Amino acid sequence: MIKRHKNPIIIFDMAFREKGDPRSPCAVTLAAMSLTQVLLKKMRVRPLFMPRPLIYGGTIKLPQNKKKPLIFAVSLSDVLFEQVQKEVKAIRSAYPDACIIIGGPGVNTCNDLKPLAAFFKDANALVKGDGELVIVDLIKAILSCPVDEEKIKKLKGIYFQHGRAIYCNNEANVLTEKQLNNLPYIYPFPGLKKDIKKEGVLPISASRGCKYRCVFCSHKYHPCPIYLSARRLVRELINIEALISSNKLPKEASSIGFIDDDFFQDRGRTIRFLSKVSKAASLKNKFSFSFQGTIGSFFKGKRKKNLDTKLLNLLAEINTRNLFLGTDGFHPQTLKYLRKGGYSFEMALNLMRELDQRNIIQYHFVILTYPTMSRGVLKETIKNLIQTLGKFKRTVVFSIKLSLKAFAETPLIDSLEGSPEGRLLSADGNAIKRLPFDLTIEDPALRRDCRRILSIKPRGERMTIGRMLIGYNAKDQKTALSLFLSLL
Numbered sequence: 001m002i003k004r005h006k007n008p009i010i011i012f013d014m015a016f017r018e019k020g021d022p023r024s025p026c027a028v029t030l031a032a033m034s035l036t037q038v039l040l041k042k043m044r045v046r047p048l049f050m051p052r053p054l055i056y057g058g059t060i061k062l063p064q065n066k067k068k069p070l071i072f073a074v075s076l077s078d079v080l081f082e083q084v085q086k087e088v089k090a091i092r093s094a095y096p097d098a099c100i101i102i103g104g105p106g107v108n109t110c111n112d113l114k115p116l117a118a119f120f121k122d123a124n125a126l127v128k129g130d131g132e133l134v135i136v137d138l139i140k141a142i143l144s145c146p147v148d149e150e151k152i153k154k155l156k157g158i159y160f161q162h163g164r165a166i167y168c169n170n171e172a173n174v175l176t177e178k179q180l181n182n183l184p185y186i187y188p189f190p191g192l193k194k195d196i197k198k199e200g201v202l203p204i205s206a207s208r209g210c211k212y213r214c215v216f217c218s219h220k221y222h223p224c225p226i227y228l229s230a231r232r233l234v235r236e237l238i239n240i241e242a243l244i245s246s247n248k249l250p251k252e253a254s255s256i257g258f259i260d261d262d263f264f265q266d267r268g269r270t271i272r273f274l275s276k277v278s279k280a281a282s283l284k285n286k287f288s289f290s291f292q293g294t295i296g297s298f299f300k301g302k303r304k305k306n307l308d309t310k311l312l313n314l315l316a317e318i319n320t321r322n323l324f325l326g327t328d329g330f331h332p333q334t335l336k337y338l339r340k341g342g343y344s345f346e347m348a349l350n351l352m353r354e355l356d357q358r359n360i361i362q363y364h365f366v367i368l369t370y371p372t373m374s375r376g377v378l379k380e381t382i383k384n385l386i387q388t389l390g391k392f393k394r395t396v397v398f399s400i401k402l403s404l405k406a407f408a409e410t411p412l413i414d415s416l417e418g419s420p421e422g423r424l425l426s427a428d429g430n431a432i433k434r435l436p437f438d439l440t441i442e443d444p445a446l447r448r449d450c451r452r453i454l455s456i457k458p459r460g461e462r463m464t465i466g467r468m469l470i471g472y473n474a475k476d477q478k479t480a481l482s483l484f485l486s487l488l
């Protein structure tokens with residue numbers, strides 16, 4: 001019989017941030033939440049969540065006098081490639097016997113895990129795709145004495161090195177919709193409670209994957225999206241309500257933040273869920289919601305030209321705090337370049353008007369520049385942004401960074417097979433957009449001026465060029481954009 005080390009401590013070290021990112025770090029990311037729930041259900045584990053990585057001064061409080069196996073779970077995103085490299089090194093040097101496993105979007109986008117593993121020599125394993133499918137077996141195999149290599153050989157989407165033996169399977173783990181719906185419900189970890197109190201919101205991912213194919217998006221491993229059903233979502237709300245009532249979750253957990261790529265892509269499911277919430281007073285009065293989505297999903301009909309008023313009315317009926325929309329392109333040419341999901345700039349404006357009339361706050365992500373953009377298009381884009389803010393000043397806010405930064409090429413991107421140039425334009429779905437100076441920009445004057453703008457120091461108290469315009473009201477955003485335009 002294989003002997004196994006018992007009661008490992010699993011440390012989720014995922015609270016990375018790019019320098020200057022104003023958002024406060026959360027210790028329990030959704031990956032940590034979901035993986036821990038599965039681990040708790042299937043084996044005795046003690047999860048710890050690091051709100052700050054070691055390289056940023058984070059510390060870990062381990063139980064004293066008890067030598068238990070340590071397993072570090074780290075998420076890699078391509079933007080933070082170098083930081084994760086440093087963190088993995090720091091973990092290895094502080095805890096030489098620990099087992100380090102890396103997963104996350106940066107691993108999921110890699111065709112071949114072998115070259116990626118070469119950049120993380122201190123890690124023991126890489127996991128590609130939905131971690132819930134392999135995490136338990138992988139950890140059990142690692143804890144076996146000796147390591148259960150037969151078990152590891154059977155796992156998908158794994159790179160594992162043990163002595164001289166290397167196991168590499170490049171087929172990503174992909175949950176089926178049924179498996180997604182059978183994942184455990186939210187569990188009130190102390191770290192999660194702290195995060196919810198601090199952020200004032202409980203994040204939920206109600207789907208995996210996206211049906212669109214924007215040019216910059218680099219995190220797809222699901223061939224088609226899968227969704228939590230309306231029924232499961234309602235049950236999750238009932239579960240959350242019970243946890244709040246019994247003080248197991250703070251009251252702030254009633255502010256739900258759906259962080260899906262696009263919550264609205266399956267219209268039937270969305271309408272069913274929103275209708276159920278609007279009809280059940282207990283849910284309608286207790287919860288408020290924010291959603292992430294894209295413009296295209298608010299249109300219906302054969303050619304997707306008609307605004308979906310039923311959907312819009314339901315959003316207005318329930319307590320919708322705000323919508324985060326990946327509008328991205330504020331110029332027809334930009335939308336075309338970005339290959340945004342089948343909508344025109346005019347359709348985006350129509351949706352903004354309808355949301356404005358319903359008094360729904362709308363945050364629009366903006367990608368300001370793209371590799372082949374001309375100076376003229378950049379100027380028109382900024383004019384469009386200013387006009388839009390003027391038209392819908394009650395409800396529209398942009399999430400945009402006015403600095404135009406060079407894109408640091410990462411070895412990870414190099415390893416993407418046959419990447420079209422466009423993929424080098426990175427968008428994090430949040431705010432920081434980068435201009436890859438290493439690609440051809442048609443207009444040499446624009447290139448020169450972008451560099452000039454970058455060197456400008458902030459003027460006045462809140463006038464920011466080269467900073468993120470998040471949390472600014474429409475008036476301040478308008479002023480900053482006008483200044484930016486005057487410099488072009």
Ligand code: B12
Nearest residue numbers: 016018029030031073075077078103104130131219428429
């Ligand atoms: C919400 C979100 C955030 C939130 C997270 C809030 C929270 N409480 O979790 C905030 C705002 C903090 C955030 C920050 C950042 N984000 Co973000 N974010 C997202 C978003 C929209 C959802 C992520 C999510 O929770 N998904 C649901 C969970 C369950 O899926 P998952 O994270 O992929 O995890 C699964 C697998 O990847 C795997 N896995 C993940 N980690 C690990 C670790 C181990 C050990 C194992 C075994 C498996 C495993 O198993 C998990 C379960 O199946 C995604 C887009 C998306 N839909 O994924 C972008 C996304 C992940 N973000 C991205 C980026 C770039 C960032 C930032 C780097 C931004 C920045 N410039 O600082 C930071 C990095 C934060 C970090 N520590 O990694 C990119 C990553 C691109 C890439 N290819 O690397 C994405 C894909 C957006 C995009 N389309 O470009 N983000």
Ligand code: SF4
Nearest residue numbers: 210212213214217261
């Ligand atoms: S950027 Fe958003 S909408 Fe576009 S493909 Fe990626 S997840 Fe989907």
